[in-house]
Amino acid sequence: MAYFCAMQKDTLVFDLLRKELDRQRHGIELIASENFTSLQVMQAMGSVPTNKYAEGYPGKRYYGGCEVIDEIETLAIERLKQIFKATWANVQPHSGAQANTAVFLACLKPGDKILGLDLSMGGHLTHGSPANFSGKNYQALFYGVKKETGTVDYDQLEATALAEKPKMIICGASAYSRDWDYARIRAVADKIGALVLADIAHPAGLIAKGLLNDPFEHCHIVTSTTHKTLRGPRGGIIMLRHDFENPFGIKDPKGNTRTMSALLDLAVFPGTQGGPLEHVIAAKAVAFGETLSDEFTTYGQQILRNAQAMSAALVKRGYNLISNGTDNHLMLIDLRNKNLTGKKAQETLDKAHITLNKNAVPFDDKSPFVTSGIRVGVPAITTRGMNEGQMETVVSLIDKVLMNHDDEHTIKAVKEDVKAFMKQFPLYPELG
Numbered sequence: 001m002a003y004f005c006a007m008q009k010d011t012l013v014f015d016l017l018r019k020e021l022d023r024q025r026h027g028i029e030l031i032a033s034e035n036f037t038s039l040q041v042m043q044a045m046g047s048v049p050t051n052k053y054a055e056g057y058p059g060k061r062y063y064g065g066c067e068v069i070d071e072i073e074t075l076a077i078e079r080l081k082q083i084f085k086a087t088w089a090n091v092q093p094h095s096g097a098q099a100n101t102a103v104f105l106a107c108l109k110p111g112d113k114i115l116g117l118d119l120s121m122g123g124h125l126t127h128g129s130p131a132n133f134s135g136k137n138y139q140a141l142f143y144g145v146k147k148e149t150g151t152v153d154y155d156q157l158e159a160t161a162l163a164e165k166p167k168m169i170i171c172g173a174s175a176y177s178r179d180w181d182y183a184r185i186r187a188v189a190d191k192i193g194a195l196v197l198a199d200i201a202h203p204a205g206l207i208a209k210g211l212l213n214d215p216f217e218h219c220h221i222v223t224s225t226t227h228k229t230l231r232g233p234r235g236g237i238i239m240l241r242h243d244f245e246n247p248f249g250i251k252d253p254k255g256n257t258r259t260m261s262a263l264l265d266l267a268v269f270p271g272t273q274g275g276p277l278e279h280v281i282a283a284k285a286v287a288f289g290e291t292l293s294d295e296f297t298t299y300g301q302q303i304l305r306n307a308q309a310m311s312a313a314l315v316k317r318g319y320n321l322i323s324n325g326t327d328n329h330l331m332l333i334d335l336r337n338k339n340l341t342g343k344k345a346q347e348t349l350d351k352a353h354i355t356l357n358k359n360a361v362p363f364d365d366k367s368p369f370v371t372s373g374i375r376v377g378v379p380a381i382t383t384r385g386m387n388e389g390q391m392e393t394v395v396s397l398i399d400k401v402l403m404n405h406d407d408e409h410t411i412k413a414v415k416e417d418v419k420a421f422m423k424q425f426p427l428y429p430e431l432g
Contacts, residue, residue, distance in 0.1 A: 025427045026419045027353035028394060029384075032202065032330035032377025033174070035231045036384065037287065039430055044286045045233050049278035055269060057092075072282050079288035083208050084216060086239040088261040091284055092268050092276040093236030096201045096225035099268075100126040101133060103221055103238060106260070106267035107195055107250060108167055110137050115161055115194075116170035117152070118142040121362050122332065124174045124199060141166055145362050150323035150332075151178050158188045165192045167248060171219070172199030175359050175375050177326035179203075179213050186218035193247065198222045203328045205229030205379075208291055209300040212328060216241040221260070229303065229329055229379050231296075232287025233280050238264055302387060303329050306378040309388035313395035314376075322361055322373070330377040334361045340402060342371030348405040352414040354398060384425035393421065 024036070037045075049069060055062040058070035058077075073091060080089045093099035108114070114134065116127030121144040125132040128140030141164050143157035161169060169189050171180050182198065189196045198215035204224040206212045215222055222239045226232035243261045252258045252266055269276070290296055311325045314333065322332040335345055342358030349356060360366075361373035378386075381394065397414055404410040 021428065021431065023353075026422055027355055028397070028418055028422065029380035030354065030356040030376045030378070030394075032357075032375050032379070033225075033228050034377075035228060035379045036427060037227075037231060037233060037283070038290060039428060041231075041233055041283045041286050041290075044283040045279055047279050047282060049282050052278055053275045054278050055275045057265060057269070069278050072278060072285060073276070076281050076285035076288060079285060079292060080237060080239065083288060083291050084222070084239055084241070086216065086222075086241050088240045088243055088264075090238045090264060090268050091235075091281050092273065093223075093238060094273060094277060094280075095234065096199065096223060096236045097126050098272060099223040099225075099236035099238050100197075100199060101272050102264060102267040103197055103223060104134065104138065104168075105271050106263040107197075107221070107246065107248065108138060109248075109250070111139060112168070112248075113139045113141055113164055113166035114168045114170060115141045115143065115157070115164070115166040117173050117176070118144045120360050120364060120368075121145045122173040122176040124172065124201075127170045127172070127199065145176075145323075147363055150362060152176070152180070154181060154184055154188075157185065161188050161192055161194065166194055168195045168197055170197045170199060171215070172197075172201065174202065175330070175332050177321075177328060177330050177332055178323055179327040180215070182213055182215045182218035195220045195247070199224070201225040202228050202330065205231060205291065205296070206300050206303065206328060209297045211300050211304060220244065221264070226284050226287060229300070230287060230291060231299075231379070231383065232291075233283035235277070235280050235284055237284075238268070240264075299382065303378055303382045305388045306382050306386065306391055307331065309391035310376070310378060310395060313392050317395065317399050329379050330375060332359060332361060332373055332375055334373050335402075336372050338402065340405065341366060342373050343369070344405060345374050345402055348411065349398065349401050351408075351411050352397070352401045353418045354401065354414075381425075384422075384427060386425060397421075 052069055053063050054066050054069045058074045076091045077089050114128055117123035119129045126134050129135045146153045171185050186196050196219040198219035201224050203212050206229055224237050227234045243259050307326050307329050311331055320334040320337050346358040356374050356376050358371045359373045359375040360371045364372045366372050401414050
């Protein structure tokens with residue numbers, strides 16, 4: 001008898017997993033970086049490739065028995081290339097942060113200057129935060145947003161780039177609700193011979209369907225996560241539409257000059273990771289197949305309609321949206337005119353099973369652990385089947401909690417309303 005056949009089921013863990021499924025089913029999920037995968041994506045993640053070590057790449061593995069794994073990973077790569085019209089892709093990064101780490105290793109030397117969106121203005125940790133590898137290993141410079149409009153200050157970006165001459169300009173954000181002018185950023189980069197990295201972790205699914213500007217024609221390298229608007233498993237990817245020689249003389253470990261695709265492959269493995277998570281890559285392949293469907297186009301269009309409807313409902317109730325609206329799937333809301341902190345709002349809404357996150361707003365006067373704002377996104381509730389008609393209901397529930405944040409009776413009543421409301425949008429009914 002195989003040893004694991006005699007093992008008892010771990011009821012403690014599986015009971016907790018059931019509790020998490022119930023939490024997801026009963027609540028309104030508004031965290032902009034979260035989504036619900038399809039059942040087949042989850043099934044692929046919990047499948048037999050988790051047992052297989054496969055260091056290296058298809059056709060060039062360090063272990064035997066990888067012939068089927070090679071087919072799975074190649075399928076993921078080819079589907080991803082088709083989605084974004086890329087000529088090269090790496091699907092092995094464990095996360096978006098790992099993807100960015102590999103790009104920096106491939107393109108830069110320690111101490112090189114990088115220019116990214118300030119974390120306090122909506123940027124991401126891996127774009128130069130002093131608490132992150134990107135700020136510790138490289139000389140990080142920042143651009144921000146305009147105080148009057150809440151939109152990226154491209155004049156500041158250009159002035160900083162021309163004065164400091166960074167080796168890389170990073171565009172992309174974790175809390176920015178507007179589209180990007182990739183062409184202008186590339187024009188600035190060309191003046192100083194810099195590379196442009198587009199981190200499209202948040203809007204990738206919308207870009208995939210042509211619903212937002214395409215970064216690939218203007219940005220040298222594109223990274224993303226796979227679990228936000230792409231609606232796949234948690235993971236990262238790196239892509240090129242046009243391969244090129246590294247302009248900064250970076251060589252491979254043997255001292256040879258290589259194309260950027262080759263350097264990026266080496267930077268992922270063996271540069272920053274060991275064995276790839278082939279069960280996650282299998283789930284990525286499934287998700288990429290879903291992205292290629294016409295149904296996913298409809299899904300992306302509904303995200304935009306829902307975001308616009310939610311934005312209008314929030315503004316109607318006097319909420320201060322940074323940049324006065326959204327072009328994508330998320331909104332950043334400054335709560336100072338409501339005399340609330342982001343921390344208080346998040347914690348109070350949690351009690352009513354409405355989940356979102358506290359978030360710094362531009363020119364915030366509170367700490368990152370308190371913040372003056374919240375970030376709200378619609379990908380997950382769109383996946384659940386909501387349309388623009390339901391956004392008014394969602395916002396009214398949010399507003400009722402926030403305007404009665406010290407009234408436990410009201411919050412408890414809203415919690416029951418939320419649970420009843422979400423029964424219209426079943427989640428994973430196949431799981432019982």
